[in-house]
Amino acid sequence: MDSMTNWRWQALLWHHIFLLWSTIAGQTRYTIPEELKQGSVVGNLAKDLGLGPSEIFDRKLRVASEAGKQYFSVDAGKGELMVNERIDREALCGQSASCVLPLQVVLENPLQLHRVEVEIKDINDNSPSFLTKQLSLKIPESAAVNTRFPLESAEDPDVGSNSLKSYTLNKNECFVLKMKEVEDGKTIPELVLEKPLDREMKAVHQLLLTALDGGNPVMSGTTQITITVLDINDNFPVFEKNVYKVSLAENSAKGTFVIKTTATDADEGPNGEVEFSFGSRTPDSVSTVFEVNSLTGQIHLKGELDYESATSYKFEITAKDKGIPEMQGHCRVQVDVIDVNDNAPEIVFTSETQPVKEDASSATVVALLSARDLDCGDNGKVTLQLPKGSPFNLKPSFSNNYALVTNGGLDRESVSEYNIEITATDSGSPPLSSKKTIPVIITDVNDNPPVFSQPSYNVYLKENGLPGSILYSVSASDPDLGENAKISYSILDSKAQGVSVSSYVYINSDNGSIYSMHSFDYEKLKVFQIQVQAKDQGSPSLSSNATVHVFILDQNDNAPIVIYPSSAALGSFSHQRMPRSAKAGHLVTKVTAVDADSGHNAWISYKLAEATDASLFTVNLYTGEVRTKRAVSEQDDSSQRLLIEIKDDGEPVQSATVTVSVLLEDGLHEPILDLRQKTAEPSKKNGRITLYLILSLASVSVLSLVTFLILAVKCIRNSRSSGSCCMRRSDCDDYKNPNRNLQIQLNTDGPIKYVEVLGGDMLSQSQSFRSCMSPMSEYSDFTFVKPSSTADFKEMISVLDASLPDSTWTFESQQVSRNNN
Known part of the structure; x- marks a missing residue:
């Protein structure tokens, strides 16, 4: 409406302009179809107006639309009239048969106005359309044939041949399409019922109405017609089955779902609503056990079932609709009661269980039992089962009777009593079972010997202990029971140094405590073994042995004994001679002492207790060497007295002294010094002495090397067999061993290193060679010490032998540092 008003005002404005202009040119008309693209050429406006190319620009050729929108424009170069924007004929002219768009062409210098008309031709750019896309109709199924139902007309904005021409209806069974003329020559479509409706056959009909125009190509529009058939109560309820059959277990609980009866009514609404109920002739025996849901038709258990009372129930169910008149249908329901396995099997003992010996043979009968079940058929078939891994088995005999027998070995020490759980299971579905426990006691037999807490015991005993003191307590255990586990202890007969061990110790037979019978002396007996036996009181009795190793620990009960100088053994007094020409470090003598004890108790130290001149002499703490601290002077007394104290390292300390x-003599020289002086003078005698010394040193070195090699081979062989580098003593005593004829001792105590080789039988005339090397001495000396007397050697051996290691060949290497003391 607004666009129309604007157009009228613009037309009036142009009318006044026409009155003012002096020249108005003739009228030009163009015809174009609608919907041309932008930039399409309508016509050569400059040519049609008789304008040259220069006039188009100079006179500013332009166009103005009277419609309000600038649908056209002029090409300033060519003078062509062109489409400026989309032109929709239906929007400009609606349903008018003719659509002309007037344009005003304006030229300047001189001012000139031309009228141009552009006729817009219609194209088939619009399809017919219905006001609504969905049309619903409700028709009762009782509607008569040929009944008419008017429909909505379609609209097409195009004109002429492009406008609406006809209608079509999709193919269907019940309806056809007819046209009805109305005022102004228009026609409207109508539906005509051609065949009776049946809602139960088809409740909804879907039709498609199509409107067609006369364009080329033809365009169309559609609307969906939904026809709902209204119901009438012309159908009765129909059950899905005439007979419903179901089986129900007799132990079903109250409220158990039995079956669902389904009935349908082809009608709708109240005409199709169905209610269920028992038939009019249903007995109370049924209505008290079952109930039916009136809305769903589901049947539930109301009471209790008993297979023994009734094996089957048969009754009628009625379905009624709510239409007028009421219509109903019927069906039969059959409920068969299934016998269930509601009785568990039972285990009955026909004999009492008897105790079983742990050494009982396999298949020994322990108890008799039977199984029974009150059910019948598979529900009454019973099987018995024992736990896995049980040392017992069930042996069937007859008519569900069984014997419980042993299956394999028993061990009371592992399990003294079995609680055998027997499970009885029937063959019902689901199976029922029951359990019963049988206690079986296992009696003991003497099948286990006593076992000591350890196979051997090490006992360390100090020497000089009080007789009757307890040495150790051994203990053994026996897993058996009663008399079979009662243990008594005893000592087996054995000897230590030819004396029966029972003379040394005795044992308490009840508790295994071992007591000494007298005091022990480490220097006489260092170690011995006791064989202890533990025996039970079973029949027959069993026993086992254990070894008790008794080690006598040394106590410091022996004082050091001086063995050199030899004269000191007679009166603890020794005379030594020394030249006055002796310098500092001169070796005066060496005091040697031994201690019959061992270990720290035998570690000996030497100390100068008193001296005529304490500034002249010193005693080595570890070796006992007496040396000069300074050179002897003429003022020193010719007679010097030294009191040397010898102590061991025991607790308490034991000591001895030697004087x-x-x-000091003037004419006495040091032999080695003279030897060196004479060596400086070449002579045949000096050469021989040198040769003798070299041969002696080489002999001792070779002998030492051979001895070391022999000991190394012995150690390697013994280490392979016993892992120790000491050979074991034979059963005979060391003193009686004829092979003990060589002893090598490497002494590295203190500054003097020496090797002692003792040859021959220890109790016979022995030869002793000692090589002494004193790095601290001012002169390098090599001395041969004359063999000691037989009496002195025997006395020394008697003292030393008690502390020597027990081996046929002995190698001792000991180095005592000063820090140890």
């Missing part, structure tokens, strides 16, 4: 008298 050494040293005479």
